[in-house]
Amino acid sequence: MSDIPILRINALTKRFNDFTALHGINLNVRDGEFLAIVGPSGSGKTTLIRLLVGMDEPTEGSIWLRDRRIDEVPANKRPTCMVFQSLALFPHRTVGQNIEFPLKLRKVAPAKRKARALELLELLRLPPHYYDKRIDECSGGERQRVALARALAFDPEILFFDEPLSALDYRLRKTLEKELKDLHQRTGKTFIYITHSLEEAMVMSDRIAIMKAGHFEQIAAPTDIYARPRSRFVAEFMGEVNLFDMQDGQVPGLRFSPEAAGLYIGRTGTLMVRPESVTFLKPGEGADIAFDGVVEAEYLLGSRVQYTVPREGAAPVTVEVLRENAVGGPGTPVTMGCAASACHLIAEEEVPHAAA
Numbered sequence: 181m182s183d184i185p186i187l188r189i190n191a192l193t194k195r196f197n198d199f200t201a202l203h204g205i206n207l208n209v210r211d212g213e214f215l216a217i218v219g220p221s222g223s224g225k226t227t228l229i230r231l232l233v234g235m236d237e238p239t240e241g242s243i244w245l246r247d248r249r250i251d252e253v254p255a256n257k258r259p260t261c262m263v264f265q266s267l268a269l270f271p272h273r274t275v276g277q278n279i280e281f282p283l284k285l286r287k288v289a290p291a292k293r294k295a296r297a298l299e300l301l302e303l304l305r306l307p308p309h310y311y312d313k314r315i316d317e318c319s320g321g322e323r324q325r326v327a328l329a330r331a332l333a334f335d336p337e338i339l340f341f342d343e344p345l346s347a348l349d350y351r352l353r354k355t356l357e358k359e360l361k362d363l364h365q366r367t368g369k370t371f372i373y374i375t376h377s378l379e380e381a382m383v384m385s386d387r388i389a390i391m392k393a394g395h396f397e398q399i400a401a402p403t404d405i406y407a408r409p410r411s412r413f414v415a416e417f418m419g420e421v422n423l424f425d426m427q428d429g430q431v432p433g434l435r436f437s438p439e440a441a442g443l444y445i446g447r448t449g450t451l452m453v454r455p456e457s458v459t460f461l462k463p464g465e466g467a468d469i470a471f472d473g474v475v476e477a478e479y480l481l482g483s484r485v486q487y488t489v490p491r492e493g494a495a496p497v498t499v500e501v502l503r504e505n506a507v508g509g510p511g512t513p514v515t516m517g518c519a520a521s522a523c524h525l526i527a528e529e530e531v532p533h534a535a536a
């Protein structure tokens with residue numbers, strides 16, 4: 181992956197009558213990057229993708245592909261491609277005819293089209309005889325691969341995906357997640373991927389851009405965004421989390437070791453710790469940050485166990501431990517602890533616009 185941006189979004193605004201769906205957003209996408217765009221329903225993901233692929237026009241701002249401004253270029257002339265959520269394959273035609281369709285539109289000669297289709301079948305790990313198989317004889321996963329092969333047929337610079345796996349069952353989704361990641365590596369193309377699923381974004385992408393109400397709340401590598409969210413919104417969006425209000429370095433009910441207390445002197449904000457970073461302390465065992473409570477509920481999650489422990493005047497604490505570290509069920513008094521290094525302090529003010 182190169183550091184040079186292949187795509188630059190500059191102060192992009194989209195208004196529908198008096199409603200602003202995108203608020204002057206900026207983003208640089210690196211050449212060869214896998215960027216996932218996630219956000220709650222209505223945050224503007226589809227609106228953004230529609231502008232990027234040319235299905236709609238921005239109200240203000242510009243979109244650049246390398247050094248070429250493309251927001252005024254019609255969709256069919258943009259060297260990008262979109263893989264739709266609904267596959268839009270021709271069900272009664274063959275796999276070969278479907279893959280070759282964009283090439284036929286571009287008047288590529290039949291022999292050349294077929295050679296490219298066979299090459300793409302191999303790339304997508306489909307056997308060559310699938311060339312003559314009809315789409316309605318293919319499984320869901322095979323259809324997804326054909327759709328991908330078709331998207332790659334004319335060698336687009338960037339592939340856009342709008343929730344391509346959302347309609348598939350869990351196992352197939354997991355398989356295709358791995359295949360997509362692998363395909364990204366093998367092709368070296370730039371992938372921009374919209375999803376509701378944080379898990380998909382975490383597994384596949386180099387960076388995640390979190391959208392909220394028409395702006396980017398944070399853009400960073402998955403591990404960074406998970407461990408060091410810039411706002412409570414991102415912290416909560418990125419999975420289960422414990423949030424403690426800190427005022428002048430103090431959180432009611434939490435005990436800090438002298439070293440940990442030193443880290444938070446005079447600081448105000450939200451102290452965050454993920455459930456898997458909290459442990460149950462044995463009698464006499466210490467931790468940077470410790471607190472007491474009584475188990476309210478216990479849930480088995482396969483190899484792990486999750487607990488909720490109520491706190492006065494605040495949301496309950498969630499703790500997730502390996503089964504071998506399980507404690508008693510509801511009513512069990514516990515002391516919980518965590519390392520200061522596993523905690524992250526979110527500064528008081530929310531960050532209105534993430535830097536791309």
Ligand SMILES: Nc1ncnc2c1ncn2[C@@H]1O[C@H](COP(=O)(O)OP(=O)(O)OP(=O)(O)O)[C@@H](O)[C@H]1O
Pocket residue numbers: 196199201219220221222223224225226227228376
């Ligand atoms: N053509 C339109 N006219 C008016 N408002 C629109 C139009 N298209 C989108 N919007 C509004 O813009 C906002 C962003 O919509 P968008 O479809 O981009 O969200 P999204 O993040 O893709 O949501 P989802 O995850 O549900 O698909 C929403 O409030 C939506 O109602």
